[in-house]
Amino acid sequence: MLDVHSSGWYQLLAELTPKTGQPGFFKVLSDALGQIIHIDCTGAIFYDGTEVTNVFEGNLSPEYSEYLKQYLQGMYLLDPHYSFLSNGVETGIYRFRDIAPDCFHESKYYESFVKPVGITDEFDFIVNINNRYLDFYLNRLSGEFSAADKAALTAIAPMICYLIETHWQAQEKTSRQSTQTTYTPHYHSFFDSFGKSILTSREQEVVKCILHGHSSKSLADKLNISLSTVKIHRKNIYQKLDIKTQSELFSLCIQSLSLTESSEFDDPLSILKSKRISD
Structure with a gap:
């Protein structure tokens, strides 16, 4: 694995930066992060207050894809991520265990929908874009992220979040969706x-x-x-x-x-x- 302070990692960043605004950005980002820590699967979801959109999914199992399908159809309303974002969140990196309720793993939602997927740990790069959110998640399906993993992700979080925001704004500009007006969408509960x-x-x-x-x-x-x-x-x-x-x-x-x-x-x-x- 690459050290985030090594020349190899900075070379990866140099190669990643021109990919912002391009269709394959999240795949390249996933591959880059996979060279500094072990990740089983990744994905990106966009929350704009009125709907939840699947932006990218990488290496998801059939079980995970089925869960994601149900999630997008409305199950997200029971998910701690959505509840967390609805209260307003600053751009940064978050560990799921830190935002989930204390008995989340005993909830029927977890038992019925999340546990069968096999997610054991998760980090989220959450980017606030005019009060909408792009969540790029990193999952482990066995074991947990180590203290060293957390330290590495925390060190690079400002740069990764900047690249994600730059990418998303370029994509929206291309699709003629304005990102200039700041507004407060209603995150309907x-x-x-x-x-x-x-x-x-x-x-x-x-x-x-x-x-x-x-x-x-x-x-x-x-x-x-x-x-x-x-x-x-x-x-x-x-x-x-x-x-x-x-x-x-x-x-x-x-x-x-x-x-x-x-x-x-x-x-x-x-x-x-x-x-x-x-x-």
């Missing part, structure tokens, strides 16, 4: 509408935290409420939704995400209820 006709706004917040993988303690800290209050909210939510377990709550969520007739202003649970009555 599925949870803005999920259960709003049945649950209180605070209960909706609790549901969001539960489905994203927060423990009761983390949920209490995040919403600044006591553990006993969390338990009361859980009990009331389950009663109102006529369910008994977190698995049933997750099932309702997945069914709601699959509804093609709902808009961001509709409560998908009302639609589900109507469909059950009509059936």
Whole structure:
């Protein structure tokens, strides 16, 4: 592996820089980063507040490609990445474990969709482009990135993020999409509408935290409420939704995400209820 302070790495950067704005940029970037640390697969996703677009995928397994397909169809609304970006993020490198809720690996979303893919560790180069985000991710499918890997990626992050931003702006200029106007897009949360006709706004917040993988303690800290209050909210939510377990709550969520007739202003649970009555 190349040392990021070696002449070999600087030579790679010299070869990479002219590729910005070109169709094969992310493939060349992936190959370059693969010469300083071990990476199993890479990809790039663009979030603009209204939709999520797959920009690049490298060396993805069939299982990963299937997960990505479901992700783009709406599953991203349950993903910690989207929740993280919706709150506003500065350009830089982030490790997924640092942005995920404390019990993410115990969540039904992780168990049902992420775990089968086999992702064991991830770093994300996230570039803020006028309040939209380009996320270039690096995955390990076995083991974890080492401390040396983290140090190397952190050292080169400013340059890599600069190249990604330069590339994306050149691509948008080519496609005549202006990047000159700064705006604040609305990162619509599925949870803005999920259960709003049945649950209180605070209960909706609790549901969001539960489905994203927060423990009761983390949920209490995040919403600044006591553990006993969390338990009361859980009990009331389950009663109102006529369910008994977190698995049933997750099932309702997945069914709601699959509804093609709902808009961001509709409560998908009302639609589900109507469909059950009509059936």
